Amino acid sequence: MQKQDILIVEDERAQREMLRDFLTKEGHGVSVAENGEEAIKLVRARDLDVVVMDFKMPGRNGLDVLKDLKQINPELDVVMVTAYGTIETAVEAMKAGAVDYITKPIELDELLLILKKAAERKTLIRENETLRRQIQEKSIT
Secondary structure: OOOOEEEEEOOOHHHHHHHHHHHHHOOOEEEEEOOHHHHHHHHHHOOOOEEEEEOOOOOOOHHHHHHHHHHHOOOOEEEEEEOOOOHHHHHHHHHOOOOEEEEOOOOHHHHHHHHHHHHHHHHHHHHHHHHHHHHHHHHHO
């Protein structure tokens, strides 16, 4: 699997550390934030591939933070995680720009599959952009 720079946004310390340790062992670069404000600062400061973010956090909820993150970087892939999964919140998160939505307890294999799909999608987008540039350059000359 392609290695990615991932931000874990989770207010529960044990969950945050478990995800960090697991994804680090899988070879990913992992940063952590315990709330939305920290996440926004990190996204502004770093070039990240994916954010895995809890939906329900103290202060601002994940949906509000998701909208801010997508304004900062529209290409950023965000996976929403919640213990309180409903169809309505999943649809709302997807409409706001989340690439996927998973429930707690997190199935680590499912998370890896989601991250793999996100990496593949980004690779396809980059390849598509490269091909378009090449076609444009050939049509100009």
